[in-house]
Amino acid sequence: xxxxxxxxxxxxxxxxxxxxxxxxxxxxxxxxxxxxxxxxxxxxxxxxxxxxxxxxxxxxxxxxxxxxxxxxxxxxxxxxxxxxxxxxxxxxxxxxxxxxxxxxxxxxxxxxxxxxxxxxxxxxxxxxxxxxxxxxxxxxxxxxxxxxxxxxxxxxxxxxxxxxxxxxxxxxxxxxxxxxxxxxxxxxxxxxxxxxxxxxxxxxxxxxxxxxxxxxxxxxxxxxxxxxxxxxxxxxxxxxxxxxxxxxxxxxxxxxxxxxxxxxxxxxxxxxxxxxxxxxxxxxxxxxxxxxxxxxxxxxxxxxxxxxxxxxxxxxxxxxxxxxxxxxxxxxxxxxxxxxxxxxxxxxxxxxxxxxxxxxxxxxxxxxxxxxxxxxxxxxxxxxxxxxxxxxxxxxxxxxxxxxxxxxxxxxxxxxxxxxxxxxxxxxxxxxxxxxxxxxxxxxxxxxxxxxxxxxxxxxxxxxxxxxxxxxxxxxxxxxxxxxxxxxxxxxxx
Numbered sequence: 001x002x003x004x005x006x007x008x009x010x011x012x013x014x015x016x017x018x019x020x021x022x023x024x025x026x027x028x029x030x031x032x033x034x035x036x037x038x039x040x041x042x043x044x045x046x047x048x049x050x051x052x053x054x055x056x057x058x059x060x061x062x063x064x065x066x067x068x069x070x071x072x073x074x075x076x077x078x079x080x081x082x083x084x085x086x087x088x089x090x091x092x093x094x095x096x097x098x099x100x101x102x103x104x105x106x107x108x109x110x111x112x113x114x115x116x117x118x119x120x121x122x123x124x125x126x127x128x129x130x131x132x133x134x135x136x137x138x139x140x141x142x143x144x145x146x147x148x149x150x151x152x153x154x155x156x157x158x159x160x161x162x163x164x165x166x167x168x169x170x171x172x173x174x175x176x177x178x179x180x181x182x183x184x185x186x187x188x189x190x191x192x193x194x195x196x197x198x199x200x201x202x203x204x205x206x207x208x209x210x211x212x213x214x215x216x217x218x219x220x221x222x223x224x225x226x227x228x229x230x231x232x233x234x235x236x237x238x239x240x241x242x243x244x245x246x247x248x249x250x251x252x253x254x255x256x257x258x259x260x261x262x263x264x265x266x267x268x269x270x271x272x273x274x275x276x277x278x279x280x281x282x283x284x285x286x287x288x289x290x291x292x293x294x295x296x297x298x299x300x301x302x303x304x305x306x307x308x309x310x311x312x313x314x315x316x317x318x319x320x321x322x323x324x325x326x327x328x329x330x331x332x333x334x335x336x337x338x339x340x341x342x343x344x345x346x347x348x349x350x351x352x353x354x355x356x357x358x359x360x361x362x363x364x365x366x367x368x369x370x371x372x373x374x375x376x377x378x379x380x381x382x383x384x385x386x387x388x389x390x391x392x393x394x395x396x397x398x399x400x401x402x403x404x405x406x407x408x409x410x411x412x413x414x415x416x417x418x419x420x421x422x423x424x425x426x427x428x429x430x431x432x433x434x435x436x437x438x439x440x441x442x443x444x445x446x447x448x449x450x451x452x453x454x455x456x457x458x459x460x461x462x463x464x465x466x467x468x469x470x471x472x473x474x475x476x477x478x479x480x481x482x483x484x485x486x487x488x489x490x491x492x493x494x
Contacts, residue, residue: 002025
């Protein structure tokens with residue numbers, strides 16, 4: 001079982017990805033707890049000072065920040081905050097996102113700036129370990145004070161409210177105690193605010209989207225290499241001297257990857273009849289490389305965000321100060337998620353263009369990759385379907401971050417729309433996997449027309465396994481189930 005230790009050190013991107021996996025275990029180090037307890041002790045000490053007044057701790061929230069709350073109502077204030085902000089709508093998000101949200105929320109408290117009690121951290125950790133996954137509707141966040149509505153839904157079951165999922169079944173939050181012996185928490189000063197302020201929803205969605213995008217990039221490389229062989233493409237454009245002359249890291253890595261994938265290919269030993277290839281083949285390093293560099297930039301943004309404290313106000317124990325700021329604003333993630341949307345749209349776009357070239361009847365391949373075109377339509381409509389997905393991704397690549405809607409009586413007058421951008425990025429990535437699955441289906445069909453010549457050992461390894469599930473199409477067949485098998489195959493081997 002993979003274990004991730006939270007010990008007040010930065011986590012790697014791979015460790016952050018693992019937070020969404022059901023078999024990951026989180027372990028909290030002693031220094032993590034020490035930071036949490038120090039922060040709470042500072043807050044409690046400062047609240048004893050006469051006349052102390054702190055945003056969201058003994059005042060109202062948002063535009064109600066001028067309203068003072070009596071000491072005897074400070075606990076009720078935190079519970080009311082969670083209940084009133086649970087305004088999400090739509091389908092529940094998937095389990096990976098909820099696991100990530102729980103893990104990321106725990107991680108955010110370990111930097112010792114949030115002022116919550118150890119009991120709250122332990123309850124979140126217990127949920128993660130036991131697989132108690134709060135039900136979080138997908139819509140409702142403006143990415144303003146972070147992800148208020150989604151994080152409110154994440155927090156409800158801590159109080160014995162809302163809903164949660166356990167082993168695939170939906171339960172009322174009131175069942176927490178009878179099922180697991182966990183008494184509902186009574187939130188203390190600032191704890192509701194610390195739970196709800198933050199970017200953990202858009203960050204979790206972004207992590208899942210980026211993990212899928214990076215794996216899709218790897219498979220796009222396989223598709224491009226196999227497609228070059230099937231299209232009798234020219235590897236001269238992948239000569240590393242060409243890419244050293246324009247040394248973007250992703251471009252060089254893409255070229256190196258394609259050359260490695262096609263090492264010892266019998267098809268590359270054939271005489272090259274074609275001096276140049278279309279851009280969708282010849283410019284794979286330039287396009288795939290730029291996409292990879294974009295994904296790495298997005299990954300760096302996500303890594304920084306995950307190691308940050310994004311609630312408000314922040315408690316600085318060294319100087320005994322409580323400072324209200326805006327770390328919950330989702331702009332860094334909103335821009336990164338919009339960038340991800342554009343990058344994966346391009347990955348799908350160039351993939352569809354390679355499908356188009358393979359079915360055109362060029363370079364010794366039959367029209368629509370069928371032995372008897374006319375009677376058979378072959379792969380004609382596979383390209384249509386891929387093109388429809390590409391068009392959806394082009395439309396979905398419009399930036400969400402340029403939008404803003406005034407909220408909370410003008411106090412929150414600029415919002416990031418980061419959660420919307422992250423949700424859109426997830427959808428873009430899912431569509432790209434479908435396009436790549438269609439390309440793989442077409443590439444394998446095209447390679448079969450070169451028999452008895454074979455591609456490289458690496459390409460043939462995947463193709464042989466795939467052919468055990470999906471045979472060569474001698475005549476027309478119902479294509480949708482074959483496309484689904486192809487998508488499932490590349491996702492399970494990516």
